[in-house]
Amino acid sequence: MNRRPALLAVAALTTAAALSLSACGGGDGDSKGDDKIEGAGSQASEKPSPSASAADKVDRPEIKLPKGVKNVFEGGETGDPKKDAILADNERVINSMEEAVTVDSKKHPALKFYLKGDALASAATYIQSFYDAGTTWTGEIRYFDREVTLLKGGAAAVTYCSDETKAYSKNRKTGVVKRSPGDADDYVSYNTRMEKNSKGVWQATMLTSEMGAKKCQP
Known part of the structure; x- marks a missing residue:
């Protein structure tokens, strides 16, 4: 298992209102010390996702992953405009979560914009x-x-797999990367419920995942 804390071997639904996240000191260049990560904040224009339509005219918060962190999305163009829009916002759901993990910042506005x-x-x-x-x-x-x-x-329900064999745990304070061979747990199956809000944004309302999912393994 390359990157995930052991406590989240399976991401189960929770009703805990943990919407304000305490940040640790040190980080990847954008550290704010002991500031808190919050889901809400100001909005800025976002660079379009590869599979997203640039014509939806939604004022989206910026999502920017740090150097060395990359999410690669296969597919995304089904030929159905509605499904393509759902997949595009699902990408943003994923990227907003990983931005909050990898970028030490006082606020992560995209998190609350794409999840509820x-x-x-x-x-x-x-x-x-x-x-x-x-x-x-x-x-x-x-x-x-x-x-x-x-x-x-x-x-809508969005199901997908992830291959995390090339993602590695990194110490926030020292920057030391722990590189280890991937294993079965690095193949994860996801199921996300998406609902469209009044702004025209497809938000994730439920998330489940299963590590070591056989259907996702090569």
């Missing part, structure tokens, strides 16, 4: 676990087998 309810609480617990462990990560995560299922009532 149980998903936001689950994400807060996931993110906080890295700070509690004094770690972040570097490297590359590949997301693949991404599928959208439209549900009754207007919601």
Whole structure:
């Protein structure tokens, strides 16, 4: 297992209102010391996701991963504009969470912009676990087998896999990277419920994951 704190072997839904995350001292160049990471904040324009439409006219918060951290998304263009929009915002869900993990900053506005309810609480617990462990990560995560299922009532389910064998744990204070061979736990299966809000943004409302998922392993 290359990067994830052991406490989150499986990311379960939680109702804990952990929406304000305490940051540890030290980091990857953007450290704010003992400032708190918050889900809410001001909005700025975001560079379009590779699979996102630039014409949706939504004022989106910026998401910027640090140097050395890369998320690679396979697929994203299904031929169905609605499904493509859902996949594009699902990318932003993922990137907003990983930005909060890897960038020490007082606020992460994208987090609350793209997640709400149980998903936001689950994400807060996931993110906080890295700070509690004094770690972040570097490297590359590949997301693949991404599928959208439209549900009754207007919601959607997005399922996908990740390959984290090239993502490595990094000590927040020293910057030392722990490189180890990948194993079965580095292949993770995800299921996310997405709902469209009044601004036209597809937000994650529920998140579940399973580490070591056989269907995601080569």
